[in-house]
Amino acid sequence: MNFDRLSASQLDALREISNIGMGHAATALSQLTGDRVELRVPRVTITEISAVPELLGGAEQVVVGVTLRILGDARGNILLIFPLESARQLLTRLLGAAAVKDEFDEVAISTLKEVGNILASAYLNALGSLLHLTMIPSIPLLAHDMAGAVVDAVLIELSQEGDLALTVETEFCGEVPGHEVIRGHFFLLPDAASLQVVFGAIGGVA
Amino acid sequence: MSEKRRIGISEYATGISPEVLITYGLGSCLGILLYDGQQRLGGLAHTLLPAPRPGQTEARPGKFVTSAIELMLTELLARGAERPRLTAKIFGGATMFEGFGNDAEGIGVRNTRAARETLAGLGIPLHSEDVGGHHGRTVEFDLATGIVQVRSVRGGDIVTHFDLTV
Numbered sequence: 001m002n003f004d005r006l007s008a009s010q011l012d013a014l015r016e017i018s019n020i021g022m023g024h025a026a027t028a029l030s031q032l033t034g035d036r037v038e039l040r041v042p043r044v045t046i047t048e049i050s051a052v053p054e055l056l057g058g059a060e061q062v063v064v065g066v067t068l069r070i071l072g073d074a075r076g077n078i079l080l081i082f083p084l085e086s087a088r089q090l091l092t093r094l095l096g097a098a099a100v101k102d103e104f105d106e107v108a109i110s111t112l113k114e115v116g117n118i119l120a121s122a123y124l125n126a127l128g129s130l131l132h133l134t135m136i137p138s139i140p141l142l143a144h145d146m147a148g149a150v151v152d153a154v155l156i157e158l159s160q161e162g163d164l165a166l167t168v169e170t171e172f173c174g175e176v177p178g179h180e181v182i183r184g185h186f187f188l189l190p191d192a193a194s195l196q197v198v199f200g201a202i203g204g205v206a
Numbered sequence: 207m208s209e210k211r212r213i214g215i216s217e218y219a220t221g222i223s224p225e226v227l228i229t230y231g232l233g234s235c236l237g238i239l240l241y242d243g244q245q246r247l248g249g250l251a252h253t254l255l256p257a258p259r260p261g262q263t264e265a266r267p268g269k270f271v272t273s274a275i276e277l278m279l280t281e282l283l284a285r286g287a288e289r290p291r292l293t294a295k296i297f298g299g300a301t302m303f304e305g306f307g308n309d310a311e312g313i314g315v316r317n318t319r320a321a322r323e324t325l326a327g328l329g330i331p332l333h334s335e336d337v338g339g340h341h342g343r344t345v346e347f348d349l350a351t352g353i354v355q356v357r358s359v360r361g362g363d364i365v366t367h368f369d370l371t372v
Contacts (some may be wrong), residue, residue, distance in 0.1 A: 049215065050216055059344075060231055065302075067303055141304065143233075145233070145341055145358075145359055145360055146230070146231040146233075146342040146344065147231060148233065149231045149342020149343070150233060150302055150342070151233075152232070152233040152302070153234050153302040153303055156235070159255060163265065
């Protein structure tokens with residue numbers, strides 16, 4: 001299936017199921033941090049692979065990326081991107097200020113991976129039960145570097161098929177009075193072949 | 207100093223002094239530089255993958271290591287570069303997520319090998335490289351001086367230069 005041949009109603013359907021899936025992920029994050037987490041309605045876009053770093057504020061922006069491969073009936077990748085400051089805030093909320101050092105240590109890295117795991121699992125569970133598909137996240141991997149470098153590793157796989165990426169992107173933000181806002185980007189990057197499976201499961205969306 | 211010319215993912219460009227070519231955030235992507243130090247003519251490519259699949263025609267040849275090198279070479283020769291004077295440098299080819307993919311060998315490593323092999327096949331000496339590791343790199347190439355600056359957030363910065371007298 002070619003990304004550039006998707007109809008408006010197919011994109012709407014993707015937006016809707018992602019909205020539900022992200023809702024579950026946001027609830028999980030809220031329970032984890034004890035904060036209220038707000039969610040923006042997901043944007044479903046078909047973009048040039050080369051334009052993705054711009055969505056994150058430029059290729060040199062320092063971010064923390066957690067990626068998981070989606071396995072099962074439908075395949076793809078999930079990529080969570082936190083701006084560096086938000087990653088620190090998140091760690092402060094979860095581990096306490098004393099535990100957050102300039103350079104991320106083993107505990108910080110595995111905490112962020114675990115956050116990625118929880119968000120991705122909540123999202124995939126919601127999607128899976130909605131669509132009656134089995135989708136399992138792989139173990140999470142983490143990179144902390146320039147946005148361009150972090151996303152290229154994930155996009156390279158897609159780029160073997162074409163030059164476009166279907167991204168379902170949302171921003172979530174946890175706000176507590178007196179605390180810095182925690183922001184993150186959640187990307188769903190389905191493999192082109194798996195989109196067919198997803199639309200088949202949604203049923204009759206042309 | 208002139209405006210820096212930005213090379214995006216899957217793009218390449220050639221230029222002449224006093225132009226400055228720059229590409230941001232190379233992860234497992236490979237940045238490939240060719241230079242004729244006497245003419246101050248050079249090229250920079252930001253490639254994603256080693257080579258197109260056999261029989262595949264590609265809309266974007268700058269995406270691949272093999273075709274980007276060949277195209278830059280053709281363009282540089284057309285602009286007056288002398289083939290025996292051309293030398294190359296490569297940067298990037300990192301493994302950003304340890305354990306990513308099922309292959310024992312990551313895409314960064316394959317990109318790097320494809321570049322070494324293609325350059326060797328064309329008889330273009332590879333004068334320096336800073337490849338591999340687990341960090342991203344930004345590469346800035348000043349065609350007037352042959353100076354290449356490699357910046358990274360996590361791996362330290364490197365300054366290297368092409369020989370102008372080759």
